[in-house]
Amino acid sequence: MGRYNRLPDNSNSGLWGGVIVLVIGLVFLLRKMDLHLPDWVFSWPMLLILIGFVMGAKNKFQGAGWFILTFVGVVFLLNDMLPFEWHLQRFFWPIILIVIGLYMISRASSRSKRYEEIIADGSSTASREDFLQSTTIFSGTNKVILSKNFQGGNITTMFGGTELNFMQADINGEAVLDITIMFGGVELVVPSHWDVKLDVNTIFGGIEDKRTIVPASANKVLVLKGSCTFGGIDLKSY
Structure with missing residues (x-):
């Protein structure tokens, strides 16, 4: 089953x-x-x-x-x-x-160092294209993710909206997306057979999974972590 x-x-x-x-x-x-x-x-x-x-x-x-x-x-x-x-x-x-700016600089620096270490690891076949870094402030972002070895990344959305389409992407194992939302929204279009695990703290916000429920693949796990304050996350699939 x-x-x-x-x-x-x-x-x-x-x-x-x-x-x-x-x-x-x-x-x-x-x-x-x-x-x-x-x-x-x-x-x-x-x-x-x-x-x-x-x-x-x-x-x-x-x-x-x-x-x-x-x-x-x-x-x-x-x-x-x-x-x-x-x-x-x-x-x-x-x-x-000022606080938001300092936070973004610190976060980008730490994430960049982490990705450099993963790429430098001889046992990993990851490249920079397999990591996502999306920052949206007072604007909107719309991206199609094409990586066939998606490794994860981070999404920062403040006073704006972010739309990411993963329908042409693929995961081998587990990928972690670190999400920070304040006064904004994030829409993720994710294949329905991906196993999506949620570990997002919501304060005056919400998460809605609108995907069709189908048998999930054990080796395609997308983990969403972070916080959502005065905002929302929508999960969709075609």
């Missing part, structure tokens, strides 16, 4: 989601008890900080998504807490862009 495409393991996501709901419930309970706590304790910036912290803890504080959420919360929270008008919001976008 054929092995079918696996559904994502949502046990950890459910655990952390439960933690967030529990904390929010406790905060509202304390508020109803009239304990005279500061107003900022029950504010939406505190909620962003909580979600950012939980997201960071779940990912061992790697990536930029948790930091940006926490930073947004801290900026607006300080503006509410300070006894004078500082107008911290005016620094918000410049600092966000």
Whole structure:
């Protein structure tokens, strides 16, 4: 009997989601008890900080998504807490862009080094064309992947959209795609017989697999890892 495409393991996501709901419930309970706590304790910036912290803890504080959420919360929270008008919001976008830029540079450097090591390995037949690096910011990207020995790569989409078509590509074994989405969307057109495993943390986002369920190949595994914040991932096949 054929092995079918696996559904994502949502046990950890459910655990952390439960933690967030529990904390929010406790905060509202304390508020109803009239304990005279500061107003900022029950504010939406505190909620962003909580979600950012939980997201960071779940990912061992790697990536930029948790930091940006926490930073947004801290900026607006300080503006509410300070006894004078500082107008911290005016620094918000410049600092966000600086953080995103530094994150992209660091990520590109580390990935490039990793691919160099894989290519230099005599036991590997991989080439640069077998790795994907897609960065989309305030724009759109549409690519057709032709590699017959796809090895993986990374996708960064912020304030934009990315469409990748893998129908003419092939995998021999397992390939890992590291995905970072913030205020954007990614559409992946993937052969229905590929086994797609999901390990993506979603905060105010979602993942939808619209592919036809067919027996999945044991040696064609595409692993999606990373984070999706205020965005979405669509999986499709023809």
